[in-house]
Amino acid sequence: MSDLWESAVNFYRLRLIPTVKRMLDRRRFSYTLLTVGVLTVCAAALSLLVSYAAQSVTALDALAEEYELYLVKLLSGGNKHSPMPEMREVIALAKGGAMVVAVFCGGLWLVLSAVAVGWVMTSVMESEAYVYGLFMIYGADRKQLSRQLSLEFILAGLPAVLAGIPLGVLAYRLSGGSGGLSVGLTCISALAFLLLILVSAAILSGRVLKRPCMGLLNASDTSDLTVSPRRSRLGGLNGRRGSLGSALLAFVRMRRHFISLALVTATVAASAFGSLSLGGGTEQTVNSPSHTFYFQNGISAEELRSDYLDPLDGHAAVREFSYAVTDTAEGLGTHLKLTEAQNPSRSGVYLGAQYATDSIRIACGDGDAYYELGGSTPVPPEFSHIPIEAMSRLGYDLEAVPVGCAVYVFPEQTGPTLKLKVGDHITLSLPTGQCGDLSQKVEAECETVTLRIVDTVEVGSVIIPEEGTELFPRITEDYLYISPPDYEAFSGDDRAVPFTAEEVYPDELFGEDTEDTCILAVPDGYFKGGEAPDTVTVIHPTETAKELFSSDKNELDHEEYFINQTYRGTGIYLGTEKEYLTDPNAAPLLEEQAKKALSGYYEGGDVTLTRKEYRVVSVIPMPKGSKPFVILPRTDEVNYNRLLNDLCALRLGDLSDDAPALKSVVHEAYVLSTSVSFRNFTFGTHLYLGTSLPGDFPSAMEAAGVPLQLPVPTFAHSRVTARGSFSIGDTNYLLAEPFSDFVPNVYPQIDADQYPRLVTGVGSFYNVGDTVTNSVLSAEEKDFYALFHENDIGGLKAESIPMAGYYAVSDWVISPASEADTQEKPPRGSCVVAVHSPEKSPFRAGDTVSVAVRQDTSAFANDPELMGLTGDRLLAYLQERLIYEYVTVEIAAVVQGERETVILSDEDLGLILGQDGIYRKLEIFPYPTVTMEDYLDLHAAAKALSKAPAGEVTMLYDESFITGTAEGMEPWVLMRSVGIAALLLLPLLLTSSQFLFYGKREEEYAILYAIGKTPRERKTVFAAEVCLFFITVTLAAALACPVGYGLVLTVADILGLPLPMRGFSPLLYGGILGAAALSSALVGILAHTRLRSSIQDRRSRS
Amino acid sequence: MKVLECEAIIKQYRLYDHVVTAVNRASLTVEEGEFIAITGESGSGKSTFLHIAAGLDVPDSGSVRLLGKDIVNMKADELCRFRGKHTGFVFQSHRLVPYLTALENILLPISASGGDQGRVEHRLELLIDRLSLGDRLNHLPRELSGGQQQRVAIARALIHYPMVLFADEPTGNLDRKNAEDVTSLLVSLRDELKQTLVIVTHDETLADRADRAYRMVDGEMYVRR
Known part of the structure; x- marks a missing residue:
C-alpha cells in the first residue's frame, strides 16, 4: 500500500506537476491553449455526431414503437390490412439514411480531426524538440518521453473533452436538433476521444523522437524546414533585395512549411465547403415538396409527353419526373373473367388492392371460376364458409341427425349466412394433404361428401327448453352438424366420438357420490395425453354425457x-x-x-x-x-x-x-x-x-x-x-x-x-x-377446410383459420401499359398478359379474356341498405346490384412479370373504364440546387398545369412519410455543424503553424534588428511575409473548395449514397475564402505581435 | 582502466553531390581519471568526434567502447539509459531548459532518468557550493548571466555522478574572466572528484592543463603532447 502511495506521490511530484508547469509556462502556454482549442473543437464535433446518431436511432425506434401500438389499435378495429411491412421498410430506410449521414460525416470529421490533431501535436512537439533532445542526453529513453508526451496531451485533452462535449450537444440543440444526451454514449465517446489522443501522441511522438539527439537539439531553428538553394529551381532569388525579395526568398527556401500549410488549409476548406453544401442540399431536398399531378380525361400519352413532359425536361427546377398510368385504375372494382382452362389451378390473379369485400362478384356455372386473393385457396362458387361440427353441446337431439344428412344452425341475431333449404344438397370437402400448396392438393386429392339438409335450427329463438333460462349459447357463427358416422367417414378422424361434451358440470342435485361416479365412469382412454383427471375439462362417453345434458338446466x-x-x-x-x-x-x-x-x-x-x-x-x-x-x-x-x-x-x-x-x-x-x-x-x-x-x-x-x-x-x-x-x-x-x-x-x-x-x-x-x-377443433387439427366468409372468421380460433383466409378479388388493376412506357402498346381489341407463374396461369396467345369494371361504384358508397349486411346476404345484395360489362379482348402476348397484369390499349381501357381518357400520374421532383425563384417558377407552372384545358388535372404535393421523418432528424444540422467546426479549426491550425514558424525564426528577426534594420523596415519584411502567407492560405482554400465539392459528389455518386448536394454556391465559396483570408490576416498580425514581444524580451535581457 | 576507447572512427556527410569527411579514422583511448583536451580549428571535426564518443551520434565506421561497452551497436533506448547513467555533457551554448529554474535544470538528469533526488543531495550541495549558485537556484535561465548559465550546465552534467564528462567548448561563449573561472572550475572539480574529462576546446589555457592533448586536422586525430 505504501509502495502504491509512494508511486502516486512520485507521479504527482515528478511527472504531473512538472508537466503542468511546463504546459503553463509562458513560452509554452500559447501552444497549450491552441492544443486545448483544437481538441475542444474536435470533441465538440464528435459530440455532435454522437448526439445525432443517438437521436436518430432513438427517434426511429420510438416511431416504430408508436407505430406498433397504432397498428394494434388499427387491427383491433377490424382492419385487416397491415401496413407494418411497409412501415418497417420505411423505418429501415430512414435508419439507413441516418447511418449513411452519420458514417459519411463521421468519416469526413475523422479525416479532419486526424489532420488537425496531428498538426497541432506536431507543432507542439517540434517547438519542444530540443528539450526532448536534452532529456535523451541525460538518460530519458523514447518510451519515457513518449509517455511524457502522452501525459501532456491527455492533460490538454481532459478540459477539451469536458468543454467540447457539452458544447457539441449545445450546438446541436441550438441548431434545431432534438433529443437528450445519452450519458453512456457520451462517456464512450469521451473515452474514445482520449484514446484517439493517446494513439495520436504515441504515433507522432514516435516519429519526432526517431531523430538522433543532436537532430532534436538542432530542431529549434528552421533548418528542418529549409530547402537548400542547391535543390531549388528558384535559386535566382538569391540576389533579390528589399523586403519583398527577402520575404520571397524565405518563402521559397522554406516552402516545405508553406506546402504543408497549404495542404492543411485545403483539407479544412474542402471539408467545410463540402459539408456546408451537403447540409444545404439535404435541407432543401427534404423541404422541397415534389408535385404530383393526376391527369384525367382527354389527355393522351402523346399530349402528356409533348405538352407537359417535354417542357418540364428543361425546366431549371426539375430534377426528374416520372409518370405512370396504372395506379388510378385501382379501386374501380374492375373484374376479369377467365375460363377455368385459363386458370386451372384457380389461383388468384391479384393485382392492386388486396381485397375488397364490397365488390364480390361470383360468376357461377359454365366453367367460370371464382378466384381468390393469394391464389392458394380455390373456391368453387357453390361454397361458402361454415364451421362443421360432428356434435354439439346444444340441446338439440343430435342423434336425430341421420347418416347422410346435416343440420344447419345459425345465429339468431344475424340470421343464416347461407340460403339453405331443407332438402338442399351441400358438398363438403377436406383436403387430405398437409400445408404446402393447398390449391394444388385440393384439386388432386380432395374428398367430397354430399349431404342433404334435413333441418335448420335457429338457436335461441327456436328451442327454449325452459322458460326464463337461456342455456344455449348465443353463437355468433353458423354451424353445420352432421352425423357422427358421416363425420368420421368424412374427416377420417377416429377420435370423433358419437358424443363430445366440452365440459362436464356436476349438477347440484348430484351428491358427491354421484359426482365421483360420473368422473370415475370416464374411461382412462378418454383423457387426453398428459391432462390430469382433476381438470374440469374431460371427455365423457355417450351415456354419461346424455345424462348430463339432460340436466343442463340445473347447472x-x-x-x-x-x-x-x-x-x-x-x-x-x-x-x-x-x-x-x-x-x-x-x-x-x-x-x-x-x-x-x-x-x-x-x-x-x-x-x-x-x-x-x-x-x-x-x-x-x-x-x-x-x-x-x-x-x-x-x-x-x-x-x-x-x-x-x-x-x-x-x-x-x-x-x-x-x-x-x-x-x-x-x-x-x-x-x-x-x-x-x-x-x-x-x-x-x-x-x-x-x-x-x-x-x-x-x-x-x-x-x-x-x-x-x-x-x-x-x-x-x-x-x-x-x-x-x-x-x-x-x-x-x-x-x-x-x-x-x-x-x-x-x-x-x-x-x-x-x-x-x-x-x-x-x-x-x-x-x-x-x-x-371439442369436435370443432379436432376437425381443425386435421386442417379441416370449409369455405368461409369474412364475417365468420371472427368466430374461429386463430389456429383454425386457413392461412389463405382471404377471398374476393375485385379491384383488378388493368393497365394500358407499363409505367412510363414509351414502347408500342397492344392494339385495340388485344392485350398483353403478364403472369408471374406460367404454370399456374397458362394463358396462351390467341385466347380471349373478358374484362369488366363495376360500372356503378359510387352507388354503393353510401348505400344504407348495404350497412349491416354480411355474409351471403351481402353477397346476394351485391350480385343483384353490381353491373359488369365485359369487353372481350384477344391475348396478343404473354410475358413474365412480377405483378400479374393485363395490359390493354388505351382505347379498350377507356371503354372498360367508361372514360374517354385514362388516369395518368405525373410526379415532379425538384433539384436540391434550385433557387427560390426557380422553385416559385415551377410552382406557378404547376398551378398553370392544374388548369389545363385538355383535361382535368389534380395537383398534389408529395408529403411522404420519409420526408417527415427526415425532417424530424434534420441531418443537415450535423452536416453544417461539421462544416462550421472545420471553419473554427482553421484559425487555430494556422495560429499553431505560424507561431511555430516564427518561433523558429526569432533569431533571424533578431539579426535584422542587430544589423540595423529600422522597425519600419522590419515591419515591411514581416508584412510581405504575411502577404505571402495570406496568398498561400487563400489560394489553397480557393482551389480546395471546388475539389472538395466535386469529391463529395463523386463519392456519393459512386457509392450511391443519398447525399444531395446543393448547387455550387458562390456565396458560400466567397464566405469560406473570406474566412480563410481573415484568419490568415489575423494570424499574421498575432504572429507579428508575438514575435515583436519576443524580440523585445531578448533586447531587454541582453 | 580504460574508460573510453575510440578506434578508427569515420563520419561522413553527404552534401549534395559530394561527400564531406568530418572524422577520418580518428582513434582515442582515455584512462580513468584522465583529463583529455582536443583542439583544432573550426570544421576540423572535433565536435563531431566528441558527439560520437559520447554516444550522441553514430559513426559510419569504427568502434566506440565506453566503460567497456560497445555503444555503437547498442540499442537506442539502452544507449539513452547508459548515457544518462554514466556520462555528462556540457555544450558550448549551455542549452538550458528555459522554463525550468536553475535547480530544476541541474536536477534534469535525475528527473530524466526517473532517479531519486535524495541520492544526489550531497552531490548537489557540493556542486552548488563549488559553482557558487546558492543564490541563483530559483532563477530561470534568462535571469542568469552567461557564466552562471554555463555553471548550471556544468552542474547538470555532474549531478548524477557520471564516470565521464564530455564538454564541447565549454568556454566558447564566455568572456575571458568567465572562461577562466569555468576552466578553473572544471580542473578543480576533476581533481576533487577524480572525474574523467574529455574536452573539445579552442582555449589553449584549458588545453595546457590537460593530462594529454590532441589536435584534429581535417578530421584526423594527432597527438599534441
Missing part, C-alpha cells in the same frame, strides 16, 4: 356474469377440485358480489347482469381445485384499467365471506395466464386465483406466467400480439409477442418491491394445442 357453476358482449373477459376460478357450488344461493351471492364490484363503473343506471353460459374458447388447465368466475365488463364504457385495478384491490376474503357457499377462503393467489389478443385471436384477459398449485404448472402455461404468492388476490395483466401459429408434432403453438407488460404507474399495487417474485415477461410461445377438446 350452477360455469356461470357467467356479463354485461353486454365483449371480447375481453376476466375469469376467476375459485375453490378446489370438489368444492363446486353446492349451495343453491351461491350463484345469486356471486352475482351480488359482481354487481358490487362493478357498480362503480357504470354511471346513470343499474347494472344488469344476465346469466349466460360461458363458452370457454380456450380451455386452460387450472390450478388444482379452481373454479371459474367470469366477469365480462362492458369495455366500451368502462375504464378497463381502472376496473382491473379495483378488481385487484377486491379482497378475495371479502368475497368469500359474503359467499357462504364457498368452503374456504383463499389467501394465496397464483397468476397463471393473462392475455388479450386482437383480431381473430381473441381470448381476453384472464385472472386466475387459486389456493395452491399441486406441483408443476399445466403444460399449456409453461411460458405464460409464474406463481405469485400474495396475501391478497391480485391479477396480472398483460397483452400479447399473436403473430401466427405453427405446429410441432401434434401440438399447435401460437406465436405471440408481448407488447405490454406491467406498468408500475398503471398498476401501482403490483410492483417488484412488494412482490419480488413477480415476473412480468410473457413467453413467446403460448401453447394452446392440448387445450382443444
Whole structure:
C-alpha cells in the first residue's frame, strides 16, 4: 500500500506537476491553449455526431414503437390490412439514411480531426524538440518521453473533452436538433476521444523522437524546414533585395512549411465547403415538396409527353419526373373473367388492392371460376364458409341427425349466412394433404361428401327448453352438424366420438357420490395425453354425457356474469377440485358480489347482469381445485384499467365471506395466464386465483406466467400480439409477442418491491394445442377446410383459420401499359398478359379474356341498405346490384412479370373504364440546387398545369412519410455543424503553424534588428511575409473548395449514397475564402505581435 | 582502466553531390581519471568526434567502447539509459531548459532518468557550493548571466555522478574572466572528484592543463603532447 502511495506521490511530484508547469509556462502556454482549442473543437464535433446518431436511432425506434401500438389499435378495429411491412421498410430506410449521414460525416470529421490533431501535436512537439533532445542526453529513453508526451496531451485533452462535449450537444440543440444526451454514449465517446489522443501522441511522438539527439537539439531553428538553394529551381532569388525579395526568398527556401500549410488549409476548406453544401442540399431536398399531378380525361400519352413532359425536361427546377398510368385504375372494382382452362389451378390473379369485400362478384356455372386473393385457396362458387361440427353441446337431439344428412344452425341475431333449404344438397370437402400448396392438393386429392339438409335450427329463438333460462349459447357463427358416422367417414378422424361434451358440470342435485361416479365412469382412454383427471375439462362417453345434458338446466357453476358482449373477459376460478357450488344461493351471492364490484363503473343506471353460459374458447388447465368466475365488463364504457385495478384491490376474503357457499377462503393467489389478443385471436384477459398449485404448472402455461404468492388476490395483466401459429408434432403453438407488460404507474399495487417474485415477461410461445377438446377443433387439427366468409372468421380460433383466409378479388388493376412506357402498346381489341407463374396461369396467345369494371361504384358508397349486411346476404345484395360489362379482348402476348397484369390499349381501357381518357400520374421532383425563384417558377407552372384545358388535372404535393421523418432528424444540422467546426479549426491550425514558424525564426528577426534594420523596415519584411502567407492560405482554400465539392459528389455518386448536394454556391465559396483570408490576416498580425514581444524580451535581457 | 576507447572512427556527410569527411579514422583511448583536451580549428571535426564518443551520434565506421561497452551497436533506448547513467555533457551554448529554474535544470538528469533526488543531495550541495549558485537556484535561465548559465550546465552534467564528462567548448561563449573561472572550475572539480574529462576546446589555457592533448586536422586525430 505504501509502495502504491509512494508511486502516486512520485507521479504527482515528478511527472504531473512538472508537466503542468511546463504546459503553463509562458513560452509554452500559447501552444497549450491552441492544443486545448483544437481538441475542444474536435470533441465538440464528435459530440455532435454522437448526439445525432443517438437521436436518430432513438427517434426511429420510438416511431416504430408508436407505430406498433397504432397498428394494434388499427387491427383491433377490424382492419385487416397491415401496413407494418411497409412501415418497417420505411423505418429501415430512414435508419439507413441516418447511418449513411452519420458514417459519411463521421468519416469526413475523422479525416479532419486526424489532420488537425496531428498538426497541432506536431507543432507542439517540434517547438519542444530540443528539450526532448536534452532529456535523451541525460538518460530519458523514447518510451519515457513518449509517455511524457502522452501525459501532456491527455492533460490538454481532459478540459477539451469536458468543454467540447457539452458544447457539441449545445450546438446541436441550438441548431434545431432534438433529443437528450445519452450519458453512456457520451462517456464512450469521451473515452474514445482520449484514446484517439493517446494513439495520436504515441504515433507522432514516435516519429519526432526517431531523430538522433543532436537532430532534436538542432530542431529549434528552421533548418528542418529549409530547402537548400542547391535543390531549388528558384535559386535566382538569391540576389533579390528589399523586403519583398527577402520575404520571397524565405518563402521559397522554406516552402516545405508553406506546402504543408497549404495542404492543411485545403483539407479544412474542402471539408467545410463540402459539408456546408451537403447540409444545404439535404435541407432543401427534404423541404422541397415534389408535385404530383393526376391527369384525367382527354389527355393522351402523346399530349402528356409533348405538352407537359417535354417542357418540364428543361425546366431549371426539375430534377426528374416520372409518370405512370396504372395506379388510378385501382379501386374501380374492375373484374376479369377467365375460363377455368385459363386458370386451372384457380389461383388468384391479384393485382392492386388486396381485397375488397364490397365488390364480390361470383360468376357461377359454365366453367367460370371464382378466384381468390393469394391464389392458394380455390373456391368453387357453390361454397361458402361454415364451421362443421360432428356434435354439439346444444340441446338439440343430435342423434336425430341421420347418416347422410346435416343440420344447419345459425345465429339468431344475424340470421343464416347461407340460403339453405331443407332438402338442399351441400358438398363438403377436406383436403387430405398437409400445408404446402393447398390449391394444388385440393384439386388432386380432395374428398367430397354430399349431404342433404334435413333441418335448420335457429338457436335461441327456436328451442327454449325452459322458460326464463337461456342455456344455449348465443353463437355468433353458423354451424353445420352432421352425423357422427358421416363425420368420421368424412374427416377420417377416429377420435370423433358419437358424443363430445366440452365440459362436464356436476349438477347440484348430484351428491358427491354421484359426482365421483360420473368422473370415475370416464374411461382412462378418454383423457387426453398428459391432462390430469382433476381438470374440469374431460371427455365423457355417450351415456354419461346424455345424462348430463339432460340436466343442463340445473347447472350452477360455469356461470357467467356479463354485461353486454365483449371480447375481453376476466375469469376467476375459485375453490378446489370438489368444492363446486353446492349451495343453491351461491350463484345469486356471486352475482351480488359482481354487481358490487362493478357498480362503480357504470354511471346513470343499474347494472344488469344476465346469466349466460360461458363458452370457454380456450380451455386452460387450472390450478388444482379452481373454479371459474367470469366477469365480462362492458369495455366500451368502462375504464378497463381502472376496473382491473379495483378488481385487484377486491379482497378475495371479502368475497368469500359474503359467499357462504364457498368452503374456504383463499389467501394465496397464483397468476397463471393473462392475455388479450386482437383480431381473430381473441381470448381476453384472464385472472386466475387459486389456493395452491399441486406441483408443476399445466403444460399449456409453461411460458405464460409464474406463481405469485400474495396475501391478497391480485391479477396480472398483460397483452400479447399473436403473430401466427405453427405446429410441432401434434401440438399447435401460437406465436405471440408481448407488447405490454406491467406498468408500475398503471398498476401501482403490483410492483417488484412488494412482490419480488413477480415476473412480468410473457413467453413467446403460448401453447394452446392440448387445450382443444371439442369436435370443432379436432376437425381443425386435421386442417379441416370449409369455405368461409369474412364475417365468420371472427368466430374461429386463430389456429383454425386457413392461412389463405382471404377471398374476393375485385379491384383488378388493368393497365394500358407499363409505367412510363414509351414502347408500342397492344392494339385495340388485344392485350398483353403478364403472369408471374406460367404454370399456374397458362394463358396462351390467341385466347380471349373478358374484362369488366363495376360500372356503378359510387352507388354503393353510401348505400344504407348495404350497412349491416354480411355474409351471403351481402353477397346476394351485391350480385343483384353490381353491373359488369365485359369487353372481350384477344391475348396478343404473354410475358413474365412480377405483378400479374393485363395490359390493354388505351382505347379498350377507356371503354372498360367508361372514360374517354385514362388516369395518368405525373410526379415532379425538384433539384436540391434550385433557387427560390426557380422553385416559385415551377410552382406557378404547376398551378398553370392544374388548369389545363385538355383535361382535368389534380395537383398534389408529395408529403411522404420519409420526408417527415427526415425532417424530424434534420441531418443537415450535423452536416453544417461539421462544416462550421472545420471553419473554427482553421484559425487555430494556422495560429499553431505560424507561431511555430516564427518561433523558429526569432533569431533571424533578431539579426535584422542587430544589423540595423529600422522597425519600419522590419515591419515591411514581416508584412510581405504575411502577404505571402495570406496568398498561400487563400489560394489553397480557393482551389480546395471546388475539389472538395466535386469529391463529395463523386463519392456519393459512386457509392450511391443519398447525399444531395446543393448547387455550387458562390456565396458560400466567397464566405469560406473570406474566412480563410481573415484568419490568415489575423494570424499574421498575432504572429507579428508575438514575435515583436519576443524580440523585445531578448533586447531587454541582453 | 580504460574508460573510453575510440578506434578508427569515420563520419561522413553527404552534401549534395559530394561527400564531406568530418572524422577520418580518428582513434582515442582515455584512462580513468584522465583529463583529455582536443583542439583544432573550426570544421576540423572535433565536435563531431566528441558527439560520437559520447554516444550522441553514430559513426559510419569504427568502434566506440565506453566503460567497456560497445555503444555503437547498442540499442537506442539502452544507449539513452547508459548515457544518462554514466556520462555528462556540457555544450558550448549551455542549452538550458528555459522554463525550468536553475535547480530544476541541474536536477534534469535525475528527473530524466526517473532517479531519486535524495541520492544526489550531497552531490548537489557540493556542486552548488563549488559553482557558487546558492543564490541563483530559483532563477530561470534568462535571469542568469552567461557564466552562471554555463555553471548550471556544468552542474547538470555532474549531478548524477557520471564516470565521464564530455564538454564541447565549454568556454566558447564566455568572456575571458568567465572562461577562466569555468576552466578553473572544471580542473578543480576533476581533481576533487577524480572525474574523467574529455574536452573539445579552442582555449589553449584549458588545453595546457590537460593530462594529454590532441589536435584534429581535417578530421584526423594527432597527438599534441
